[in-house]
Each structure stands twice: as structure tokens, then as C-alpha cells.
């Protein structure tokens with residue numbers, strides 16, 4: 224039986240103030256978060272652009288938050304080293320692009336980071352199976368990646384449950400992360416389904432009481 228990971232809420236900087244990212248980092252810290260989710264988009268794998276390793280490196284000396292770096296890139300292999308040098312704690316790559324996934328996952332660890340494998344809502348969950356024993360985190364996307372503020376996709380819940388079953392059956396202990404449309408209600412359903420790492424952008428930064436938001440999702444009713 225796998226050990227249970229404590230539930231973590233990772234605010235997504237995508238929904239922060241891009242004219243003053245430090246103020247958004249402080250809001251995450253003050254709310255009690257320990258992880259910060261960085262969404263890296265290339266305009267190819269997803270139809271949007273965000274920021275690069277230079278921004279992550281510029282933020283790094285200003286915070287102790289763990290940088291949970293989500294690469295939405297066609298060629299993640301080219302960027303894992305720059306993000307590792309920029310202070311990423313974990314780097315997730317997607318399973319969908321045509322690239323040597325196993326090698327890139329191993330390279331992320333060699334660079335001293337934890338690794339993660341991410342899956343889009345339209346991709347069959349079976350595609351994760353070959354990588355489960357070599358990852359620190361599985362990221363089940365709960366919206367089509369590219370933009371914040373979308374609605375949670377119900378059809379992703381069975382995938383979360385399947386990933387949890389695999390983890391239990393194989394005695395593994397990777398984290399199960401969900402990303403997109405997570406709020407107090409959908410986040411609770413994700414943790415019930417087996418998620419232990421919740422990314423929240425819009426709902427976190429718009430919460431009236433961010434600390435209560437984090438507390439509530441990190442401590443679901445038994």
C-alpha cells in the first residue's frame with residue numbers, strides 16, 4: 224500500500240499580476256502555500272505564451288516557494304536545463320509531443336529536479352502507464368491547457384481514479400496533480416478521486432480569503 228501524500232495547493236502564477244509578479248508570490252506565501260505553479264507555454268503546443276526561465280530565475284531569490292514548473296512545449300528537452308538552473312524544484316513535461324519522454328524524465332532528475340508527466344484531457348490515460356515507475360508526479364490536466372479561467376472537465380475524474388489505482392497496485396508514491404478549473408468544490412472532488420496536489424489560478428487569486436481557501440483544500444473533511 225502506498226503512503227498517503229499530504230495535500231498541497233499550488234497557486235498558479237498565470238492568474239497573478241504579470242505587472243507585479245512579486246506581489247502575487249507574496250499572496251501565495253501569505254496564504255500558506257508552499258508550492259508555486261509556473262505555466263510555461265510556447266505558442267505551439269498550446270496557443271498562448273507566458274514567460275521563460277529568465278522570469279523564473281528573477282523570482283527565485285525572492286521566495287522559498289517550491290517552483291512546480293509545467294512545461295507546455297513541443298520541445299521540452301531544450302528547456303529543462305535552463306529551468307533547472309533557474310531554480311525549478313519540479314519540472315513536468317507532457318506525454319503528447321513527439322519526444323523521447325523516458326530520456327527527458329531521466330534527464331530532469333539528473334539535473335537535480337523532481338520530474339512529472341502531464342496528460343491532456345483528450346489523451347487516453349493508458350499513455351501514462353509506461354512512465355509511472357519513473358516519475359515523482361503525474362499531472363492530470365482537468366482543462367485543455369493554454370488558458371486560465373476555464374471550467375473543470377468532469378470527464379477527467381475517472382483518469383484521476385485510474386492513476387490512483389495504478390499507484391496503489393504498484394506500490395508507488397508519486398504525487399497526483401490536477402490543473403485547471405480547480406475551486407473549493409471541484410478541488411474536493413479531485414482529492415476524493417485521489418489527487419493530492421491541486422493547482423489553482425483564478426479561484427486562488429480571486430478568493431476573498433486566500434488563506435482559508437488553501438486551508439480548506441489542504442484539509443478536506445475526512
Ligand code: DX5
Pocket residue numbers: 235236237238260262293366367368369370371372373402403404405422423424425426
Ligand atoms: C492551464 C494551466 C493552468 C492554469 C490554471 O493551461 O496549465 O495551470 O493556470 O488556471 P485556472 O486555475 O484558472 O483554471
Ligand code: ZN
Pocket residue numbers: 235260261262293402422
Ligand atoms: Zn499548469
